Amino acid sequence: MLFIHDDIILAIAGNSKLETIFAMKRLSKHHHDIIKKHERSIVKEAVKLYTGGDSSLLPALGAICSSQDVDREYLYSGSFGVLKELEIRTSRADTLLSKGQPIRNRIDAAFSTHSAFFDLPQVEQNLLLSRIKETFKIVDRLADCAAEVTSEWMEAADKSTVKKLSGQESVLEAHNRQLELIRALSPLDLAYLYHLVMWAGQAYAVKFPAFMADADDFDRLLAFKEAILRHGTIMIWAIFKPTSGTATSTAGVSYPSKPTNEFSRFADDSIRLILEEIKIFNATDAANNRMPPGLHMTMSKAFVDNTGRPSTRLPIEMEHMVLSDIRVN
Numbered sequence: 001m002l003f004i005h006d007d008i009i010l011a012i013a014g015n016s017k018l019e020t021i022f023a024m025k026r027l028s029k030h031h032h033d034i035i036k037k038h039e040r041s042i043v044k045e046a047v048k049l050y051t052g053g054d055s056s057l058l059p060a061l062g063a064i065c066s067s068q069d070v071d072r073e074y075l076y077s078g079s080f081g082v083l084k085e086l087e088i089r090t091s092r093a094d095t096l097l098s099k100g101q102p103i104r105n106r107i108d109a110a111f112s113t114h115s116a117f118f119d120l121p122q123v124e125q126n127l128l129l130s131r132i133k134e135t136f137k138i139v140d141r142l143a144d145c146a147a148e149v150t151s152e153w154m155e156a157a158d159k160s161t162v163k164k165l166s167g168q169e170s171v172l173e174a175h176n177r178q179l180e181l182i183r184a185l186s187p188l189d190l191a192y193l194y195h196l197v198m199w200a201g202q203a204y205a206v207k208f209p210a211f212m213a214d215a216d217d218f219d220r221l222l223a224f225k226e227a228i229l230r231h232g233t234i235m236i237w238a239i240f241k242p243t244s245g246t247a248t249s250t251a252g253v254s255y256p257s258k259p260t261n262e263f264s265r266f267a268d269d270s271i272r273l274i275l276e277e278i279k280i281f282n283a284t285d286a287a288n289n290r291m292p293p294g295l296h297m298t299m300s301k302a303f304v305d306n307t308g309r310p311s312t313r314l315p316i317e318m319e320h321m322v323l324s325d326i327r328v329n
Contacts, residue, residue: 006034013038017022018083021046025060032289040078050086050137057137062149064144066145067092067234070266074150092237093136097129102203102240106130110199116319120326127326132199135192136233138185142295143232145177146170175292178230182295183302188325191318197225197296200236207239219282221295223274229295231270 013021015037021042025032035042044062051057058064062077064232066085075081097104110117120128149170156162185193200224204224206213211220228235239261280290291299301316311318 001026007033010038015044015049017049017228018087019081021080021083032200039080041079041325043082044114045079046083046236047086048204050090051125055320057141059141059151061142061148061151061155063155064140064146065147065232067140067232067237069145069264070234072234074147077155089136089140089233092233093133095242096136096233096236096240097133101242102207103199103236104129106199107208116316116323121328123328124326126274126320127328128148128255131192131322131326132196135189135196136236138189138193139196139228139230139236141230142178142181143234145172145181146174148177149174170305172292178295179298182229182298182303183197185302187303187307190299190306191321191325193229193299194303194315195322197228200228200240201225204239219278220271220275222294223278225269226274226278226294226296227270230274233247234263235267236269237268 004147008022013024016024021035025035036259047058047062049228058259062082064075064082064085066073066075068088075085099108107129110275111120112118117128125313133296149165153159155163156213178252182190198298201221201224205221213219224235277291278294279291281294284291303309303314303318304311307317
């Protein structure tokens with residue numbers, strides 16, 4: 001067999017998807033051992049295929065939350081499990097934005113009926129879809145704040161120097177970090193984030209017209225949008241997952257699918273809990289309200305604060321910003 005230097009093996013692996021990395025491990029015992037030994041460094045390089053080199057799209061320590069099922073398993077930094085999860089996220093984004101899917105239908109409807117997006121050239125439509133797909137990554141970065149908080153204890157060099165937070169403390173700390181991330185986003189990122197959750201909300205209203213007919217219709221829709229920002233694109237997948245016997249596969253990496261109703265229960269429970277929070281917030285005097293601000297509300301406020309544009313024109317201003325970004329002269 002032709003000898004390949006270890007540095008070349010590692011360089012190839014660090015620029016490959018998981019299917020290729022696993023295929024390389026099967027070539028020989030030496031390939032298997034060298035890849036296993038350098039798993040962390042390989043993953044550090046390979047995640048750039050997902051982030052495009054933008055390190056802000058993943059927590060600093062590299063640990064993330066699994067969205068393979070509703071258990072949201074903690075995935076250790078530098079593990080091949082991280083690469084698998086990123087490929088799952090990419091595959092799901094491709095599926096959810098493909099022709100005929102509910103969110104894509106709302107975007108396509110905007111191209112044909114909405115005054116601002118009406119009759120865009122195909123190249124600008126494609127650019128908008130590409131930007132929305134990238135925004136899925138921002139949504140999942142928000143959700144990964146939970147793993148970020150956990151990793152500071154789980155992967156600490158000296159655990160005796162780090163306080164392990166209780167369950168409720170971890171949830172609150174993750175929420176606070178989500179708020180910080182949203183406030184730090186650029187106005188353009190906020191505009192795309194706004195449009196993603198808006199179109200997802202429209203698709204939710206179309207899918208569940210009975211919910212939109214009850215007294216809580218506006219608050220329920222807001223709760224769904226808030227759930228997307230808190231939990232990531234697993235929430236979008238839970239609602240709009242195509243009905244089929246097998247899950248999608250990306251780059252040859254297949255993963256088992258739990259029953260659709262389990263995802264549905266996860267989504268329903270999450271939305272119901274947030275809906276209760278909204279009701280409590282609305283019923284509580286502002287001076288006595290100790291609840292942290294919602295992510296959706298913070299997203300809108302951050303855009304106003306960062307641009308100085310009037311809150312009364314928020315949707316229009318965000319629309320104009322998106323259109324300026326995709327405009328091809």
